[in-house]
Amino acid sequence: MAASSSSSTPALEDIFGVFGINKPMGMSSAQVIRDCQHHFNPSALFKPIIEYETANRSRESHSKKKRRGFGKDDIRVKMGHGGTLDPLATGVLILGVGKGTKSLQSFLDCTKTYETVVLFGASTDTYDRVGKILKKTAYDHITRPLVEEALQSFRGTYQQMPPLYSALKMEGKPLYEYAREGKPIPREIATREVEVSELELVEWYEPGTHPHRWPSEEATNFERSFAEQVWKVEKEQMTSKKLTPEEEEADTKARKEHENFKRKADENVDALVYDRLGKRRKPGTPKDVPLMSGALGEMPPAAPQPGRGSNLIPEAPDTDSPPWDDKGPPAARIRMTVTSGFYVRSFCHDLGFKVSSSAMMAELCRTRQADFVLGSRNCLEFSELAKGEDVWGPQVKSMLDQWNYGKRPTARPQSPLRARENKSPRASSGAILDTNEADDHTTTTSPGQN
Secondary structure: OOOOOOOOOOOHHHHOEEEEEEEOOOOOHHHHHHHHHHHHOOOOOOHHHHHHHHHHHHOOOHHHHHHHOOOOOOOOOOEEEOOOOOOOOEEEEEEEEHHHHHHHHHHOOOOEEEEEEEEEOEEEOOOEOOOOEEEEOOOOOOOHHHHHHHHHHHOEEEEEOOOHHHOOEEOOEEHHHHHHOOOOOOOOOOOEEEEEEEEEEEEEEOOOOOOOOOOOOEOOHHHHHHHHHHHHHHHHHHHOOOOOHHHHHHHHHHHHHHHHHHHHHHHOHHHOOOOOOOOOOOOOOOOOOOOOOOOOOOOOOOOOOOOOOOOOOOOOOOOOOOOOOOOOOOEEEEEEEEOOOOOHHHHHHHHHHHOOOOEEEEEEEEEEEOOEEOOOOOEEEHHHHHHOHHHHHHHHHHHHHHHHHOOOOOOOOOOHHHHHHOOOOOOOOOOOOOOOOOOOOOEEEOOOOO
16 A cells, blocks of 8 residues: 655545654653644644544534533644653654554653763752752762763662652652651652663763753752651662661751751741642642652643743753852763663762762753654654744655554563563552653643643
8 A cells, every 4th residue: 555645635544653753952742742733733734634523523412512621622633642751851752643642652661762961969859950959069089980880780670769859659648748747757768670771971071071060059958858868768778778877977967957947847838838738729820839849840730821831941050150169070971771660860860879979960862762763764853843844744744654654663672571560550659650751651632632
């Protein structure tokens, strides 16, 4: 069966399928879909989908139209994505069109390749450059050979801790509630078995030779105390031993600081944790205000205006005013191929711990997901959309033809370890896994759906 000509109106089945797009930094995955729909809905390429849906709507009963709800009768090209990328990340985002969305699930449990820039010397509440500084540590001793040696412990299979803001519940209770009450958190945080098949330090940045900077905003005492309690538990689990007397002393000091601060925190709790119970919100107020900047909040709450998922990441700090007096810390660009559920942020944070310092994720790019590769013929550059259908139309049509009539990109099978895990629940009792770069869920935007 031959593919339809791109010069004529394509058949409906020819424009269902899956393709990749290069997501820009600062944009949510959902906003990428909305922007694609903005260009696809009035296009000649996707006209058959709009006409098909319009005809279906005209035959709907009154009760079905009523169930859809007010304001949801606009007709759009049905789209979804096969694994979210948070706003800070760039790179391959797999998109499905029409019936192609049914294939997106198969791309969740495939391997992915990432490139990340690790910046040493400080840690943040979000484990990346857009959070608040929790602590600063020495970095003069960090060298490329030291980092290369530390990478050895991350190759293969190991138990990974979720990021600080993902370990928000334990035994059905938010971890910050333990901190507010001055109680120690339970002694275990749920980990996840992950696998790193490839791990390479591809570029080393000596101090003073790179533009990466720590954020300027400092965390509050309450936030620091909360983080220290979580990290103490993590350290004990990672090292499988009790803390040293020095570490115990530091932890005790942090707890005392927390006790002194707790009364003020209780008096001003609305500034720290949003009280969800028994309060009515005004229209447009966020449903969830995070405990920490960026914590569980990589994108703002939904709003009616267009473009609500754009420009979510603040500009990088001014390189002319670095937050250090010397040349600053080194940084490293690292490439890794990992299984689904892997937290790149946790890797960066843990790498800092391995080299007796701290670290954060400064950049993240997904260069491959399954057989969709950044810069290849099956991955559209997002900037092409603004150039008009004459530019993006033939490219998208070619990608959909490849999906429907050529050698279809497939999800590469994972190791037996991941196959076993994917038959069981995603998370055991303990931490709630909030998968950001871990991208373990699909999203589909149907016609008429916000």
